[in-house]
Amino acid sequence: MRILIAYATTEGQTRKICRFVSDRLVAAGHSVELLNVTDAEGLEPARFDAVVLAGSVHVGALQPELIAFAQAHADVLSRHPVLYLQVSLAAAGQDAEEWQELREIADKTVAGFGWRPGRIEQVAGAFRFAEYDFFKSWAMRWIASQHGQKVDPKADREYTDWARLAEAVDGWAATAADRR
Ligand SMILES: Cc1cc2nc3c(=O)[nH]c(=O)nc-3n(C[C@H](O)[C@H](O)[C@H](O)COP(=O)(O)O)c2cc1C
Known part of the structure; x- marks a missing residue:
């Protein structure tokens, strides 16, 4: 598949996570474009078969540029298999309240997208x-x-659990390929 990985990062951990996801997908035979959403001018998401979106939580919210990107391309993205990776420190722990907050942050974020990704994964950051x-x-x-x-x-x-992330990415890519 041709896969777009579009991310926003503030301190760099989400970029590292996306590079890992890219290497993994390329090793599995996919072709990948890795893109910071701030550099998306002229991008045509329709060229891709599937999309990974990623951003990180700061004071309870995702980067506005990630939400703007997802909103701007809602037409195409809502019809693609999309994996949304939400990076945070709360995801490194087991606190039930913090996990509930992460789910609420994800709900608020995808409400901003205007469409819902097929799969949402919480990923521990750094x-x-x-x-x-x-x-x-x-x-x-x-x-x-x-x-x-x-x-x-x-x-x-x-705190990023690379083995768990690899498993999530592999599982998603397999179902995305089946959908084609
Ligand atoms: C100022 C600031 C605020 C943060 N707020 C939250 C938060 O509300 N919840 C959370 O779980 N993690 C929070 N984090 C942790 C980040 O989500 C974590 O460090 C993540 O790895 C950052 O990803 P990035 O390097 O791609 O920006 C915060 C980090 C910083 C520096």
């Missing part, structure tokens, strides 16, 4: 202290401590 300014670094250390995590602000801490 602390990326190298990308934070002083205030963000302080806030993120506080959030970590609230979750009983001790983090070293001189080192990034990644």
Whole structure:
């Protein structure tokens, strides 16, 4: 299949996740275009058979440019097999309330798309202290401590479960190929 991976990222973890997804799909024989949604001018999503959309949660919301992209191409995307990856730190934990919030954030986000992706996956992200300014670094250390995590602000801490992500991507790609 020809697959478009369109993402938004603030600190870079979603880009890393999408590169991993791209490598995986290419290794399975698909052709892939990996695109930051801020660079989507002139893109024709109709050229693709399936689409992966990805973005990350910041203060309870996804990047507006991801929502704008999904909305702008609603006509085509709503007819394609789409996997939506929502990256967050809450997805690294087991807190039932936080998971409920993640589902609500996803619902609000796809309401903004104006159409519903066939598959939605919550993906654990990372602390990326190298990308934070002083205030963000302080806030993120506080959030970590609230979750009983001790983090070293001189080192990034990644929670992404690559094996689980690979399984989700493989499963989605198989059903997307069947739909063609
Ligand atoms: C300022 C800020 C706010 C954040 N807010 C949330 C949040 O509300 N819920 C959550 O689960 N994760 C939150 N995160 C964690 C990010 O979703 C996580 O670090 C993710 O890996 C970021 O992906 P990106 O590097 O692609 O932007 C926040 C991170 C930052 C820096």
